[in-house]
Amino acid sequence: MATPQTGAGDPKRSLELLWREYGAQPSRPGPKPRLTVDRIVEAAIAVADREGSCFGMRSVSAELGVGAMTIYRYVPGKKELIDLMVDRISRFDGIQPDLSQLGWREGLELLAEGTWEVYEAHPWLLEINQRRPVLGPDSLAGYDFALSAFEGHDLPDREKNLVVTAVMNLVTGTARQYLLGDSADDAPETTESEWWKMQAPYLEKAVASGRYPRITVFADETAWDISAHESMRYLLDRFLDGLAPRMEAVRRAPEGPQ
Amino acid sequence: MATPQTGAGDPKRSLELLWREYGAQPSRPGPKPRLTVDRIVEAAIAVADREGSCFGMRSVSAELGVGAMTIYRYVPGKKELIDLMVDRISRFDGIQPDLSQLGWREGLELLAEGTWEVYEAHPWLLEINQRRPVLGPDSLAGYDFALSAFEGHDLPDREKNLVVTAVMNLVTGTARQYLLGDSADDAPETTESEWWKMQAPYLEKAVASGRYPRITVFADETAWDISAHESMRYLLDRFLDGLAPRMEAVRRAPEGPQ
DNA sequence: TATTACTGAGTACAACGTACCCGATTCAGG
DNA sequence: CCTGAATCGGGTACGTTGTACTCAGTAATA
Numbered sequence: 119m120a121t122p123q124t125g126a127g128d129p130k131r132s133l134e135l136l137w138r139e140y141g142a143q144p145s146r147p148g149p150k151p152r153l154t155v156d157r158i159v160e161a162a163i164a165v166a167d168r169e170g171s172c173f174g175m176r177s178v179s180a181e182l183g184v185g186a187m188t189i190y191r192y193v194p195g196k197k198e199l200i201d202l203m204v205d206r207i208s209r210f211d212g213i214q215p216d217l218s219q220l221g222w223r224e225g226l227e228l229l230a231e232g233t234w235e236v237y238e239a240h241p242w243l244l245e246i247n248q249r250r251p252v253l254g255p256d257s258l259a260g261y262d263f264a265l266s267a268f269e270g271h272d273l274p275d276r277e278k279n280l281v282v283t284a285v286m287n288l289v290t291g292t293a294r295q296y297l298l299g300d301s302a303d304d305a306p307e308t309t310e311s312e313w314w315k316m317q318a319p320y321l322e323k324a325v326a327s328g329r330y331p332r333i334t335v336f337a338d339e340t341a342w343d344i345s346a347h348e349s350m351r352y353l354l355d356r357f358l359d360g361l362a363p364r365m366e367a368v369r370r371a372p373e374g375p376q
Numbered sequence: 377m378a379t380p381q382t383g384a385g386d387p388k389r390s391l392e393l394l395w396r397e398y399g400a401q402p403s404r405p406g407p408k409p410r411l412t413v414d415r416i417v418e419a420a421i422a423v424a425d426r427e428g429s430c431f432g433m434r435s436v437s438a439e440l441g442v443g444a445m446t447i448y449r450y451v452p453g454k455k456e457l458i459d460l461m462v463d464r465i466s467r468f469d470g471i472q473p474d475l476s477q478l479g480w481r482e483g484l485e486l487l488a489e490g491t492w493e494v495y496e497a498h499p500w501l502l503e504i505n506q507r508r509p510v511l512g513p514d515s516l517a518g519y520d521f522a523l524s525a526f527e528g529h530d531l532p533d534r535e536k537n538l539v540v541t542a543v544m545n546l547v548t549g550t551a552r553q554y555l556l557g558d559s560a561d562d563a564p565e566t567t568e569s570e571w572w573k574m575q576a577p578y579l580e581k582a583v584a585s586g587r588y589p590r591i592t593v594f595a596d597e598t599a600w601d602i603s604a605h606e607s608m609r610y611l612l613d614r615f616l617d618g619l620a621p622r623m624e625a626v627r628r629a630p631e632g633p634q
Numbered sequence: 635t636a637t638t639a640c641t642g643a644g645t646a647c648a649a650c651g652t653a654c655c656c657g658a659t660t661c662a663g664g
Numbered sequence: 665c666c667t668g669a670a671t672c673g674g675g676t677a678c679g680t681t682g683t684a685c686t687c688a689g690t691a692a693t694a
Contacts, residue, residue: 129574137578147692148640171505175682185643187683196682247429247503247556250571253579258588265590275599283553283602284611291549295541298505313508316387320395321511330516332523341533344541353542353615360617405661406671433651443674445652454651 129250131194132201136254153182155192159202163240166203171245175199200246205254207240214263222365223358225267226281230289230354234347237293244294272368281361288353296346314342387508389452390459394512411440413450417460421498424461429503433457458504463512465498472521480623481616483525484539488547488612492605495551502552530626539619546611554604572600 135155161181166173175196179186193199215228237243253261264282273281325333393413419439424431433454437444451457473486495501511519522540531539583591 129571133575133578137582145692146640147638147690149642149690149692151641172681174680176680187644187685188642190683191641245505249556250568251553253575255582258579258582258591262588262590275596276602279599279602280607280610283607284550284614287549287553287607288546288611289549290552291545291547292542294548294552295509295545298507310508313387317391317511320391321516324395324513324516330520332520333516338533341537344534344537349538349541349545352538353546356542356618356622357611357615358618359621360614360619363617364614403661404671405659405669407659407661407673409672430650432649434649445654445675446673448652449672 129252132198132252135193135198135202136205136252151192153184153189153192155202158182158189158192158199159206162199163203163206166242167240171242173242200248201252201254204243204246204248205252205256207236207243207256208254208260209256210260210263216266220267222267222271223362226264226285226358227354229264229267229282230285230350233286233289234293234350237289237297241297244290244298270370271365272370273365277364284357285354288357289350292346292350292353296349387510390456390510393451393456393460394463394510409449411442411447411450413460416440416447416450417457417464420457421461421464424500425498429500431500458506459510459512462501462504462506463510463514465494465501465514466512466518467514468518468521474524478525480525480529481620484543484616485612487522487525487540488543488608491544491547492551492608495547495555499555502548502556528628529623530628531623535622542615543612546615547608550604550608550611554607 138155158178162173162178165177165181169177175189176186178199179189182189189199193202210232220228251257261282264285265278268278268281324330396413416436420431420436423435423439427435433447434444436457437447440447447457451460468490478486509515519540522543523536526536526539582588
């Protein structure tokens, strides 16, 4: 048979792997598999944490101590492996605080901070270009967890989705802006401060040219010394401020029927 | 001499090219260059618009009708070319409305919508992993333009930067979530609705399992039918709602001294 | 025991960015 | 004018990437 359908980028295979069943397989001929999909995913995450998003399949194989092509027996291709890695990363290992005990605001703040921590731990996540959101078991659990922040409020389902995706996109956008450099990738190159020192002469000359009349703030160094996390919190806090009136409006009466 | 320093990823070369002078060069021996850096950048953008961010240097060469290696006479490497492309894309071609005539809110909305349109026109921009923000002439002009939204308000410089980056990160985050699929890249694969149709059975089974108690909204299709732009606007509007009190507090008196 | 399916490793290929070399071209100085 | 030097464009080739394919070895079933 030609082309045994190891076709790359098959979403169906990704989904099958994501939602794979762990039940006992019927015994089949042939040697027992030495690896498992889980071990490969864990190894790939370890490699990506170390090498950045441009990790190679050969590195994953080496990490597992197997031949270069061996992992292809378990995973159809790199794209699918990344799908699995992304879902695995979304798993919330710590204790899940009971968001319904907290207020909606604290809940969403926790969601944002949790997402932020994931990006800090695995900056390569920001570099991969996820074609479509792959909702695996762990991502779905995270979404379910996020929705618990709205308990006690009669926000329409549609708006719940808007809010949750807003918070996540807000975190992602800021993280991308600031945390990308932390990923090792291929060029350590220059540090943050060195980079600005390098740009400074050009920027100063540009500002001096008068073509950028409003950018005169380079004199004040502290105006540009903004940490990634502070930037995220500012955006988050204003967003939640703006959301507050709406949440108050849909607050459910504590005891009575809805 | 060994290694004539065609070193890739040199930020200094990027900066030199970004802020290159257009003055008449002193006449030098050798044939006149057939290309210019600008033509290469324009061609590369055209190719990226067509092929996605995974455009190849050979495609750019072909677009210009020159040999594969010829463009390396003008640009040190792909990274630097991308830096130039990013800055070029940031150029605001249309008429710049006078933000100072509008209110701060309309100004920031215009900034967000403008950024959004850039991403819609050039989705590949979302796929490239910019190590560090390269502030070229056009990016700087955009930033200067953005700052004009704060005229008539005594917001501290530091907070201005927080707000502007917040708006841009907000747009970027949402755009990335939704617009990535529009980039042609390598796999047209499945459409949005096909993808959800493919995921549906797994999600339904997962929800039915009871492990995700709060995700019961899959019954209501409309709850998930959220357009990219709507999602961005929701986040933007709440953010601006939250920013409003602060902006009112720092509003400068119309006539009197500050 | 014979069959059969499956595993793991090795080889190889296309595409990528780009280092290097060489002939052709055009200016500056005599 | 001629000569030397500097530059340009193109071709070739190398290392690295993801992965298609082949083949020998293994273990459960009939």
